[in-house]
Amino acid sequence: xxxxxxxxxxxxxxxxxxxxxxxxxxxxxxxxxxxxxxxxxxxxxxxxxxxxxxxxxxxxxxxxxxxxxxxxxxxxxxxxxxxxxxxxxxxxxxxxxxxxxxxxxxxxxxxxxxxxxxxxxxxxxxxxxxxxxxxxxxxxxxxxxxxxxxxxxxxxxxxxxxxxxxxxxxxxxxxxxxxxxxxxxxxxxxxxxxxxxxxxxxxxxxxxxxxxxxxxxxxxxxxxxxxxxxxxxxxxxxxxxxxxxxxxxxxxxxxxxxxxxxxxxxxxxxxxxxxxxxxxxxxxxxxxxxxxxxxxxxxxxxxxxxxxxxxxxxxxxxxxxxxxxxxxxxxxxxxxxxxxxxxxxxxxxxxxxxxxxxxxxxxxxxxxxxxxxxxxxxxxxxxxxxxxxxxxxxxxxxxxxxxxxxxxxxxxxxxxxxxxxxxxxxxxxxxx
Numbered sequence: 001x002x003x004x005x006x007x008x009x010x011x012x013x014x015x016x017x018x019x020x021x022x023x024x025x026x027x028x029x030x031x032x033x034x035x036x037x038x039x040x041x042x043x044x045x046x047x048x049x050x051x052x053x054x055x056x057x058x059x060x061x062x063x064x065x066x067x068x069x070x071x072x073x074x075x076x077x078x079x080x081x082x083x084x085x086x087x088x089x090x091x092x093x094x095x096x097x098x099x100x101x102x103x104x105x106x107x108x109x110x111x112x113x114x115x116x117x118x119x120x121x122x123x124x125x126x127x128x129x130x131x132x133x134x135x136x137x138x139x140x141x142x143x144x145x146x147x148x149x150x151x152x153x154x155x156x157x158x159x160x161x162x163x164x165x166x167x168x169x170x171x172x173x174x175x176x177x178x179x180x181x182x183x184x185x186x187x188x189x190x191x192x193x194x195x196x197x198x199x200x201x202x203x204x205x206x207x208x209x210x211x212x213x214x215x216x217x218x219x220x221x222x223x224x225x226x227x228x229x230x231x232x233x234x235x236x237x238x239x240x241x242x243x244x245x246x247x248x249x250x251x252x253x254x255x256x257x258x259x260x261x262x263x264x265x266x267x268x269x270x271x272x273x274x275x276x277x278x279x280x281x282x283x284x285x286x287x288x289x290x291x292x293x294x295x296x297x298x299x300x301x302x303x304x305x306x307x308x309x310x311x312x313x314x315x316x317x318x319x320x321x322x323x324x325x326x327x328x329x330x331x332x333x334x335x336x337x338x339x340x341x342x343x344x345x346x347x348x349x350x351x352x353x354x355x356x357x358x359x360x361x362x363x364x365x366x367x368x369x370x371x372x373x374x375x376x377x378x379x380x381x382x383x384x385x386x387x388x389x390x391x392x393x394x395x396x397x398x399x400x401x402x403x404x405x406x407x408x409x410x411x412x413x414x415x416x417x418x419x420x421x422x423x424x425x426x427x428x429x430x431x432x
Contacts, residue, residue, distance in 0.1 A: 022342045022366045024378045024387045025411075027352060030340050091207050091265050092219045096144055098192050099209045099258060101216065102132055102166075102180075103140035103158055113154050115210035115258030115271070116141070116180065120191035121293050126180040128257030129272055129284075130171045131235055133178050139166040141182050143189075144217055154214030154254070170297040175242040175284060176272055177292045178257075192259055195266030197285040200224060200245055208249045208271050210258030222249035225279070233273055233282070243285040245269045251281045342366070360385060384409070 095117075104112040114132030118124055126141065133139050140163040164182045171178040200206075207221045226246040233240050249260065251271045260269035260283045269283030337351035338361070349368070352361040360383045366376040378387035390404040405415040 022350060022368050022376065024342070024350065024364050024366065025385075026342065027340060027350070027361060027364065028385055030342070088205075088207060088221060088263075091261050092209065094265060095190065095192060095259070095261070096209055096217055096219070098190050099144065099217065100126060101142040101154060101157060101211055102126075102128055102257060103142070103154075103163070104133055104136040105138040105140060106135060107137065110140070110158055113158075113211065113214065113254060114256040115254065117192050117209075117257075117259040117267075118185070118189050119293075121179070124182075124185045124187065124189060124191060125169070126166065126182060126185075127270065127289060128178050128180065129270065130173050130176045130178045131238075132257045133168060133171075133180070136168070139168065139180060140164070141166045141180070143186070154211055154216060157216060168300055170292075170295065170300070172292050172295065173238065174240055175288050175292060176240050177270065177284065177289060179293065192267045193265065194286055194290060195262050195264065195268045197227075197243060197245075197268065197287040200227060200262070200268050200285075202226060205263065206245070206247055206249055206268065207261045207263075208251055208255060208258055209261075210251065210255035210271060212250070212252035212254045214254055218255075220250045222247055222279070222281075224248075228282075231282070233275075235273070242288045244272070244282045245285060247281050247283060248279040249281060250279075337365075358383070 098118045100116045100118070102114050102116045103110045104114075112132070114128060116126045116128035116132070119127055140158070142157055142161055142163045145157075145161060164185065166180040166182045169179045169181050202224050204224050205221055206224060207219065209217060209219055212218050212220075224245060225248055228246055229243045231242060231244045245260070245268065247260070247269075249271070251258075251274060255271045256273070258271045259267050260271055262268050266286075267289070268286050270286075270289060272282055272284045274281045337353055339348045340350045340352065341348055342350045349366060351365045351374075353363040353365075354361050355363075360380065362380055362383060364378050364387065365374045366378070367374055368376050375393050377391045379389040379391075380387050381389065386406075386409045388406040388409050390406075392402045392404075403417040404413045405417075406412060407414040
């Protein structure tokens with residue numbers, strides 16, 4: 001069970017800054033334990049059901065370190081020669097699972113479809129075009145199936161594959177952008193990284209993933225024809241204005257809302273519209289996307305939540321969604337924990353978990369700055385009363401950014417791992 005807990009929290013928990021003040025290894029010298037009589041609210045822990053959907057197999061930090069060491073050694077054999085890391089095929093293999101198929105349902109009929117992609121914005125969210133979800137009574141989101149190559153087209157996907165029901169969180173009609181929230185979106189999906197609009201160059205090659213005319217997860221490339229700031233265009237009676245990239249990347253209806261990448265596998269735009277003529281295709285810039293994410297959400301009329309999900313492969317059968325044992329969003333139940341005041345200042349700042357009731361606390365949570373949010377977790381995986389694994393969420397945004405590992409349990413950190421962009425993968429692992 002402890003291994004399961006480690007898997008659950010390694011990618012979703014958090015990590016702290018060096019020199020934290022809470023001395024967890026001193027908990028056994030503290031005599032005054034009390035049972036926690038409340039649920040810790042306003043934490044940035046995710047619920048366990050989502051956590052269990054994380055990557056099942058995770059290597060130990062020292063194993064990751066060895067792999068990184070081999071990689072560095074290989075790269076340093078010829079340091080004078082700079083080589084491009086990866087090719088176009090790596091863009092598709094790395095980010096095709098981050099691209100989704102979106103259906104627009106109105107009056108019980110799927111009336112339109114488009115593309116979208118996953119970003120990290122206070123948790124995993126989906127970016128698409130406003131016109132993809134315009135006037136939708138229901139928004140369906142399909143993830144890339146393992147056998148997507150044998151799926152004929154988007155209509156077949158809708159008729160035969162289960163989907164997630166998305167909630168429209170915000171939209172900017174002028175820039176033709178929208179952001180969606182999908183409950184229980186698998187956390188193993190890799191969020192797309194952002195590039196910069198000002199670094200896009202005329203003549204460079206860009207890449208698109210989307211679903212043109214329902215041809216699922218198509219991968220196309222083409223040259224940048226021009227950069228057009230403050231560009232205006234229309235859809236019928238709707239008027240739009242944004243910074244756009246004019247591209248020769250082939251896009252068609254169904255590509256709308258999909259990502260446009262540069263060679264560095266960074267998002268530079270959202271494929272949005274075409275004009276009559278040959279290769280007159282346009283993408284809204286990544287800078288407009290980032291500005292949109294920082295906008296204050298508009299008031300959106302909430303549609304009644306459907307507690308039933310239709311299983312397409314079961315014909316007309318409707319199956320009730322499972323109820324979650326979660327009292328409130330962004331909370332963790334610590335009612336069975338022991339609470340302590342580690343720094344003896346009269347404020348409870350740690351919660352200790354003894355899952356098998358053997359008197360040893362396998363996991364401890366801490367509120368290092370005592371602001372009501374858990375920002376550190378430590379683990380004693382071999383139950384010898386020494387916490388060798390520490391995870392910290394220094395900015396309290398719910399995503400880990402540092403992990404520390406005392407491999408030989410001598411009180412000194414041996415390995416530190418950093419997740420700079422907080423996408424669930426360690427960007428740097430080093431031995432101290």
